[in-house]
Amino acid sequence: MAPEHKIRKAEWDRRLHEVQISKQDLNRLIMDYLVIEGYKSAAEEFSQEAGLTPSVEYKSIEDRMHIREALQRGDVEDAITRVNELDPEILDTNPKLYFHLQQQKLIEYIRQGRITEALQFAQEEMAPRGEESPEYLEELERTMALLVFDSGPSTPAGIAELLSPAQRLKTAGEVNAAILESFGQGKEVKLVGLLKLLCWGESLLGEKVEFPHVREYMAGLEKVMEY
Amino acid sequence: MRHPIGYAARPPPRVFEPRIVRGPEPMRLIDPACIPLTSPSSVAGPSTSPSRTRRTSGASLPGIRSPSLQRHPPGAAATSTSASSSTPAASSSSNSTSFITRPAYLEHSALRHMLHTEPPPGLPPSRKMLEHPSVSPYSLAAQSASQTRSYYTVAASPSDSDDESTVSPPRDIPPHPPIALASQDSMFRLPTRWSDHVKQNMLSVSPDGRDVSFSGVAGSGDKDAAVRTNHPIPPACGIYYYEVEITGRVLKGHEGDPVRVCVGFAGPEVKLSRIPGLESNSWGYYGDDGCVFSGEKTGSSFAQTFTVGDTIGCGIDFTTYRAFYTRNGTLLGTVFDNVGKNTPLYPSVGFRQSADSVRVNFGHEPFRYDIDYHVQQQRNATWAKILTTPLDISVLESKSIKQEPQSPPENQTTRTDDQNKAAISQLVYSYLTHHGYVKTARSFRNHQAKAGASSTTPGLPVPPRTKLEGDSDVEMDAISRESNVASSTEDDMDLRTRIVRYVVNGDIDMAISETRKHYPQALAVEDGLMSFKLRCRKFVELILEAAVLKKKMKLKGVDPTMEDDIYGVPPAPRPERTEGRGGFTGIGEESMGMDIDEEIIVTETLAPTNGTNGFASTPSIPIRKRPASPVDSLFKDVTDTPFGSTPSISPGPTSAPIVDSTRGTSPAPAVIDYENALNQAIIYGQGLSTDYKDDPRPEVKLLFKKTFGIVAWEDPLEAGGVAAEVASKEARIALGDELNRTILQSQGKPAVPALEWVYRCTAASIVELGRQGVGAAAFADMPREFLDAA
Incomplete structure (x- = not known):
């Protein structure tokens, strides 16, 4: 349905101006991002420069950073140890998360060509859990398929992606969210929520009326966005 | 939940005026809103109303629709067998004062500020009245102010909402609605009877x-x-x-x-x-x-x-x-x-x-x-559902931006996770550089660079390591512009931040000369408007210096023992730079006879005035403790920024105070100080006047008037009103922000950070969705989800 009505720029500008938001508010959004995404030193600087107190201990930011880094370099064992040092409850209460960490470990074995260890680990640690739920079993099978395809070009995308850096990031993100949740901290970056809401709102409103979209206000941003 | 900043922050008036019964709805099988009103002004007031509009407040309210004009004649209904009748007998013209406020559960609606049980007094019953604003002036009633923050700063001007139905298309909005009518469309009336x-x-x-x-x-x-x-x-x-x-x-x-x-x-x-x-x-x-x-x-x-x-x-x-x-x-x-x-x-x-x-x-x-x-x-379920919306950062890409080379050439319009992540980083980084959070920006970029090296996540551009690392403000000037954009962005940010800091600290001369050196185009835009504003502020600073000296002079005269307790004397200002026509070598050499470290006790509370929106932003340009001007210490408590966190600017003038041997016994030196300072201010003012008195621009004339107005006060800071406003620390901060924006704009950069546009545009979209009848928008409570501390 094409929108029949239009909100003019001047009217929209006026409404934008009416929106209640201050620099302090935006600063807190920034701080939330820095903390959750693990930018420890930037968060420290920002609390100084903007006069904000972060909602969490810097130490915990660092801990999460180390865990993420361990996963990103493929050291799953180190990540698991660190998570348990932080709070053993996290993995105890998140069987799915623990399974995904084990899966990541299996992936890393395969990546390194440690086939014997991979098989042993799969059979002893993971197969029993695969029986717990069909979802686990399917994931296990998908991972084991890596052994067959040997990461050649013929490997189906759904399987090859397990070896991609994105898979590591995905697992790291999951762990990060679980830790944040255990601290009673919001797990999604507010800034991301804001952008999702923007996507939701603009597309829905676009069906009803014609209005100036946010991209019209981003002119000039490319100077920053496009290096 | 905290209170909102600005207008709506005031405690909401929970007690509403007694309800005023609206006139009856027309009795047809058509949307009542479609019936045009007869001129409401002609029937305003209770006297014309035969029955149902008792007003306990007694005020004559323009625009109340008289029931008599709308109501069908008695008896007309008797013959009607269908729905469209009214029976005055049955409704037994009543005095209705039923009292109802917005039900509590509606506080969960993010759009609660749009929901009202009754219009505030003095408002017309219908938006149709907007065509006659002179008949019924709107007031920006605070009735709708909610206890928690909502989207808009001011309570909306109410209007009737009979035709704000889900099916009514939005009316064409006048291109330049008067500001008082700003939120007329934001008002919805709830059923009350x-x-x-x-x-x-x-x-x-x-x-x-x-x-x-x-x-x-x-x-x-x-x-x-x-x-x-x-x-x-x-x-x-x-x-x-x-x-x-x-x-x-x-x-x-x-x-x-x-x-x-x-x-x-x-x-x-x-x-x-x-x-x-x-x-x-x-x-x-x-x-x-x-x-x-x-x-x-x-x-x-x-x-x-x-x-x-x-x-x-x-x-x-x-x-x-x-x-x-x-x-x-x-x-x-x-x-x-x-x-x-x-x-x-x-x-x-x-x-x-x-x-x-x-x-x-x-x-x-x-x-x-x-x-x-x-x-x-x-609400929670709806919000959770909204958050499952896939993030697609391409909404931010202005149409002029060409597709990035690595994105698939086909019709794929969505962006990958990595692209989204990178764009969010840019959003953050551009915000940090915009407002001059120098160290944060640098640290953030370094972290990104490190992360970018160890993964495939696209990070921010990595500039060559220059001596920018660490506190190097002194070296800044010597650093030649790198061809690398990120590096020059940070050079630029350093400079800009430093200049803004000069303004915030009251060192206007330094601000002007540095701006002239590095951003001459910023001073030139709009026929030198920024330059004029800075010079006006310089004049204000000179007057304030004189005021401080006068105070000191008086105190010395009254009770010499008080001086150490109440007003310290600031360090001697650096020698005046020659600046425009106001060049004058002034009071710098005067001996103040007091300890440089003494701080003036602020006896009044100068609360920081938070801007009502991000354009008039709150003070957070980092400033350093640096007693650049005598009045500076007057303001020492009013900024919310951390002092002395990282003093990269040398700590102020170092001219050692000379002990005044006549201290406490003779007021003479103080008098001389004062007179010198005053003289200097006046000469500066005269130069300013000569340069700008013929400028016909209203903005210039107004600022001119306001600026010179403060001379009438012995102590402008205590004068209240416009004088205190002009003299205030907040005015400095606002000027600093303005200079920041002007510099950015003069470089073709956005005057408002992208992140702020994102927030504003999102909020406006949500409110408009509510207006369009999309109920889910009511549960997208941005202040609650994004701003209030968890």
Whole structure:
């Protein structure tokens, strides 16, 4: 349905101006991002420069950073140890998360060509859990398929992606969210929520009326966005 | 929850004016809003009203629609067999002062600021009145101010919302609406009573609009009787809920018999001679058989029957367009689809049996059902659902941006996770550089660079390591512009931040000369407007210096022992730079005779004034403790930025104070100080005047007037009003922000950070969605989700 009505720029500008938001508010959004995404030193600087107190201990930011880094370099064992040092409850209460960490470990074995260890680990640690739920079993099978395809070009995308850096990031993100949740901290970056809401709102409103979209206000941003 | 900043931060007036009964709705099978009003101004005031508009406040309110003009003549209804009649006899012209505020559960709506039970006094009943704003001036009533933050700064100017239906297309908005009318469209009226007029003629509505009873002959079909409310339900509620108690008489031997009452909703065109649910665009739950009806003759079995003494609750969830019912505080279930999706929706009850009656609760008193909890659950579910929206950062890409090379050439418009992540980083980084959070930006970029090296995540551009690392402000000037953009962005940010800091610290001369050196175009834009503003501030600083010296002089005269306790004397200012026509070598050499470290005790509280929006932003340009001007220490408590966190600027003038041997015994040196300072200020002012007195621009003239106005006050800071405003620390901060924006703009950069646009655009979209009848928008509470501390 094409929108029949239009909100003019001047009217929209006026409404934008009416929106209640201050620099302090935006600063807190920034701080939330820095903390959750693990930018420890930037968060420290920002609390100084903007006069904000972060909602969490810097130490915990660092801990999460180390865990993420361990996963990103493929050291799953180190990540698991660190998570348990932080709070053993996290993995105890998140069987799915623990399974995904084990899966990541299996992936890393395969990546390194440690086939014997991979098989042993799969059979002893993971197969029993695969029986717990069909979802686990399917994931296990998908991972084991890596052994067959040997990461050649013929490997189906759904399987090859397990070896991609994105898979590591995905697992790291999951762990990060679980830790944040255990601290009673919001797990999604507010800034991301804001952008999702923007996507939701603009597309829905676009069906009803014609209005100036946010991209019209981003002119000039490319100077920053496009290096 | 914290209070909002700015206008809406004031404690909301929870007590509303006594309600003013609106005139009756027209009685046709058309949308009432479509009927043009006769000139309301001509009928304003109670004197023209024969009946129902008693005003306890007594004020003559323009624009109150007189019932007499709208009402059908008595008796006209008698011959009518269909819905479109009114019976003055039955409505028994009443004085209605039923008091109702916005029901508490509606506080869960993010759009609550748009929801009102009554217009504030003095407002016209219809937006049609907007065509005659002179007749009925709007006031920016604070009535709607909510206890928690909402989207807009000022309470909206109310207007009638009869035609703010889900089907009404938005009107064309005038290109330049007066600001006082700013949020006229943001007002929705909630149902507050049964209508005296939108009812079948055998129904009587009590004076307070809550009770309705059927006095007709028992019948069926076209002999049903229904009533609707005075206003439709705004979908911006998210969820709307009301309860009716079945109150009719019970005949002996018939206790517990089901009543022939139907509770539900109806559109504006539904016949009032049918119970809700029988006609299309109406929905009802019928007590006699426990069935629910949605525009059909045969209902479907739903729940138990109900009887006298039962309380039936009826809700509409605009996030799903489904209705739900409760009985005596217990949820019965959810029914129907597309309720109110294509029609304005009014609460409605229908009757079929004489002597049946109901009493309604539109929020007049606590509900039997825990609607608050219900709404909270739904809000959380709706919000969670919104957050499943896939993130696609391409919404931020202005059309001129060419597709990045690595993105697939095909029709793929969405962005990958990595691209999204990178774009968010850019959003953050551009915000940090915009506001000059130098160290944060640098640290953030370094972290990104490190992360970028160890993964495939695209990071921020990595500039070559330069001596930018660490505190190197002193070296800044020497650093030649790197060709690398990121590096030059940070050079630029350093410079800009430093200049802004000069302004905030009151060292206007340094600000001007540095700006001239590095950003000459910023001073040149708009025919030198920025330059003029800075020089005006310089004049203010000189006057303030003189005022401080005068104070000191007086104190010395009165009680020499006080000086150490009350006003310290600032360090001698650095020698004046020659600046424009105001060049003057001034008071720098005067010996102040007091310790440089003494700080002036601030006896009054200069609360930081937070800008009402990000354009007039709150002070957070980091400033350093650096007593650059004598008045600077006056302000020492008013900034919310950390002092001395990282003093990269050398700590102020170092000219050692010379001990005044005559201290305390003779006022003479102090007098000389003062006179010198005053002289200098005046000479500077004269130069300013010569340069700009012929500038015809109103903005220049106004600032000129305001600036020179402060000379009239002995102590402008204590003068209050405009003088204190001009002299205030906040004015410095605002000027610093303005200079920052001007510099950015002069480089072709955005004056408002992208992140701020993102927030503003999102908020405006959500509010407009609410206005357009998208109920889910009510549960996208941005201040709650993004701003309030968890």
